Amino acid sequence: MLRFRRLVHTAIKKDILVVGGGPAGLSLVTALKNSALTRHLDVAVVDGQPIVERLGNWAANNKTTEFENRVISVTPGSVSFLEKIGAWENVVHERTLAYDEMMIWDGESGARIEFDAFDSATGTVATMIENSNVQQALLNTGNTRDTVIQAQVEKIHTVNGLPTVKLNNGIEIEARLLVGADGQNSPVRQFAGITTEGWDYSRHGVVATMHLEFDDFKQTAYQRMLKTGPLAFLPLPNATATLVWSTYPERAQWLKQLEPQAFTAMVNAGVRLDMADLDYLHSLDPKNTDEIIYEVTWRLNTLDEDDTLPTRVESIVPKSVASFPLKLRQADEYISERVALVGDAAHATHPLTGQGLNMGQRDVAALVAALELAVSRGLDIGSLDALEPYPRRAYLQNQLLLGVNDSLYKLYSTDCEPIVRLRTLGVQVLNKLGFVKNKLVEMAD
Numbered sequence: 001m002l003r004f005r006r007l008v009h010t011a012i013k014k015d016i017l018v019v020g021g022g023p024a025g026l027s028l029v030t031a032l033k034n035s036a037l038t039r040h041l042d043v044a045v046v047d048g049q050p051i052v053e054r055l056g057n058w059a060a061n062n063k064t065t066e067f068e069n070r071v072i073s074v075t076p077g078s079v080s081f082l083e084k085i086g087a088w089e090n091v092v093h094e095r096t097l098a099y100d101e102m103m104i105w106d107g108e109s110g111a112r113i114e115f116d117a118f119d120s121a122t123g124t125v126a127t128m129i130e131n132s133n134v135q136q137a138l139l140n141t142g143n144t145r146d147t148v149i150q151a152q153v154e155k156i157h158t159v160n161g162l163p164t165v166k167l168n169n170g171i172e173i174e175a176r177l178l179v180g181a182d183g184q185n186s187p188v189r190q191f192a193g194i195t196t197e198g199w200d201y202s203r204h205g206v207v208a209t210m211h212l213e214f215d216d217f218k219q220t221a222y223q224r225m226l227k228t229g230p231l232a233f234l235p236l237p238n239a240t241a242t243l244v245w246s247t248y249p250e251r252a253q254w255l256k257q258l259e260p261q262a263f264t265a266m267v268n269a270g271v272r273l274d275m276a277d278l279d280y281l282h283s284l285d286p287k288n289t290d291e292i293i294y295e296v297t298w299r300l301n302t303l304d305e306d307d308t309l310p311t312r313v314e315s316i317v318p319k320s321v322a323s324f325p326l327k328l329r330q331a332d333e334y335i336s337e338r339v340a341l342v343g344d345a346a347h348a349t350h351p352l353t354g355q356g357l358n359m360g361q362r363d364v365a366a367l368v369a370a371l372e373l374a375v376s377r378g379l380d381i382g383s384l385d386a387l388e389p390y391p392r393r394a395y396l397q398n399q400l401l402l403g404v405n406d407s408l409y410k411l412y413s414t415d416c417e418p419i420v421r422l423r424t425l426g427v428q429v430l431n432k433l434g435f436v437k438n439k440l441v442e443m444a445d
Contacts, residue, residue: 011173014173014175015043016032016041016371017046017173017177017179018046018179019179019180019182019187020045021046021047021148022047022343022344024343024364025342026144027085027087027138027360028367029044029138029144030141030144031084031368033143034085034086035372038368038371038372041375043147044148044149044173045147046148046149046153046167047148047150049150051135052150055135055139058092058135058136059090059136059140062095062132062133063094066320067130067209068131068209068320069242069322070131070132071130071131071209072129072130072356073127073358074134074358076126078361081361082137086141087137090137090138091134095133095237096237097127097128097219097236097237099221099235100125100220101116101125101219102114102115103222103223104224105224105225106423106424107224107274107412108415108420111423128235128236128242134357149171151167152168153166153168153182154167162174162175163338165178176381176382177340177371178338179341179342179367180192180342180346181343181345183343184327184348186345188341189331189346192339192341193336194336195331195332196329197332198329198330200325200326201229201325202248202249203229203248203325204248204324204325206245206252206321207242207243207320207322208243208267208316208317208321209320210243210317211240211316211317212239212241212310212312213311215311216235216310220235221234224271226247227275227413227415228248228251229245229247229326230245230412231245231270232244232245232354239311243267245267245270246350254282255286257287258286260315260316261293262293264313265297266292267313268312268313269296272300272306273296273299275415330398331345331347334346335384335388335391337383338382338383340367343360343363347402349401350406350409352408352409353401355401359401367394369390369393370389373386
């Protein structure tokens with residue numbers, strides 16, 4: 001008589017599996033392990049990159065090196081959350097800079113609005129910090145690094161009614177709750193069948209790290225609103241700044257072809273010259289460095305020096321220039337049965353107001369609050385009943401911020417004279433209304 005051996009599915013079992021080891025994913029794990037209500041849960045985070053190997057000793061290895069080009073603006077609210085979960089104390093603080101003023105001006109009319117520390121109850125507008133600095137701080141908080149599994153996700157499917165993740169190292173992990181913190185092209189979101197709404201901006205963000213001619217005594221973030229997209233000039237310590245220049249894809253490609261000296265000249269031009277000059281400069285051969293520098297220099301020399309503008313750029317950090325496409329996306333749902341989405345897996349926005357990471361931190365805070373409530377009530381943490389408070393708290397606020405961001409982008413993406421006049425008048429009035437500016441700062445926190 002033939003005997004058949006019954007094959008039994010075996011998998012590692014976790015209460016919560018987070019896919020994605022960026023700031024949102026690591027913040028979630030750290031927060032859950034920091035909470036008295038959820039610290040008993042068996043939690044793991046999967047990431048395809050060697051984040052523990054790369055970032056575990058980052059603090060010791062990055063005391064004096066150049067700043068990275070992935071730099072984020074962290075609001076006081078996000079700082080408070082990172083303090084609450086014990087991570088902020090592990091940040092390398094000499095590599096951060098809190099700025100107390102932000103100046104935004106119209107590239108067409110010159111009309112400007114200023115936000116300063118007096119518009120914020122926290123005494124600061126935001127803090128500039130490298131993405132890696134945030135990640136390493138989270139990894140080095142509590143036992144977060146012990147929860148990290150380095151592997152690529154090969155497949156997500158359902159086994160025994162639970163989401164199960166198959167990794168490229170042969171391991172399968174079965175979770176009561178699967179959290180997607182895995183970016184704009186989230187495999188977790190695709191597994192859950194959650195669709196997104198939104199559009200591409202047909203713009204790319206060009207980033208670079210810059211050395212300035214001197215260290216300004218004012219800690220100010222600057223943003224010039226051009227019809228091609230905003231040019232942001234954000235301060236870092238030691239006469240350094242980070243650039244985020246939103247522009248047409250072909251212009252982004254043109255900028256990336258420039259030699260460092262020509263790129264430096266173009267950044268100074270982007271801050272100071274009008275659109276007609278910038279349009280002409282972008283028509284030049286990107287390989288003709290001498291011509292570009294000459295054309296920029298003589299134009300800048302015709303201008304009076306304006307001490308309200310950022311310090312001129314002296315040089316670009318080698319190999320720091322990069323670009324990425326800009327999109328607006330909002331997931332139709334943040335949850336489904338046994339699945340939750342946070343950060344870029346749930347939404348994507350233009351970097352205009354620096355809200356990307358901060359929205360992700362607010363997602364994490366809301367999801368942790370929902371899970372704490374579920375545990376206190378004895379609910380199944382993967383059930384819709386347990387997860388429902390999360391989108392109720394996070395979805396509408398994110399929708400509002402996405403809408404404001406998008407409206408501002410579209411308002412400034414035109415040089416139509418009547419619109420320029422109306423927005424100039426609006427900015428001039430708004431700049432005089434301190435209480436309104438205070439509310440705008442609070443909304444972005």
